[in-house]
Amino acid sequence: MLSLNEKEVDHIATQLIKGMICFYQIDKKKIHQMPDDEDYFNYDLTEAEEDILDEIDENPDNFAEFTKMEPAQEYQMMQDFVDRKVKERNLAEDLVNALSKPKASTGFKFLIDGSKYKAEWAQYRKGKYEDWVKEQIDSFNYSEE
Known part of the structure; x- marks a missing residue:
């Protein structure tokens, strides 16, 4: 059961408004954000962002993804x-x-x-x-x- 406090919800909402995409790492209770591919297709990911994406690929059940509104x-x-x-x-x-x-x-x-x-x-x-x-x-x- 995923449960976030108001501060975490506020942080994710702020990042989505800025055009980011967020991943909540369930086991570490940590929020990761990076530019949404659709908005920043020329953006080069940092090494840390690439590591997070690799972790998500390896263990997708450990991450909840948050995207901006359609x-x-x-x-x-x-x-x-x-x-x-x-x-x-x-x-x-x-x-x-x-x-x-x-x-x-x-x-x-x-x-x-x-x-x-x-x-x-x-x-x-x-x-x-x-x-x-x-x-x-x-x-x-x-x-x-």
Whole structure:
């Protein structure tokens, strides 16, 4: 049964938001993070990161993998934030418009960062990612049964 404390959940959520992928080493209760291949395909792994990947290949049952949300989940999170938190109609319309275009998250971030909602968005997103990490823990535990 995989069980992480709030500090560990917070750490993993923070790393996922930064574009990392995390592996929780069950026997040592240690979190390893490295760039997600999809985002950093030109990134050269360090020797330590390569060693961790080798360990994961040798003993996959000793590691729980945590990944970022899928683009559709990220989109829904941004849409929900606009619907629930943004009170100014013009900004809400601009954000929804940004979400309807290519590179939606980039446009959304640009508008949010220039608004009074920047800190609230960061807190909201962090909370949603912490919930996402907990869902992945539940999924890991369910698949172990």
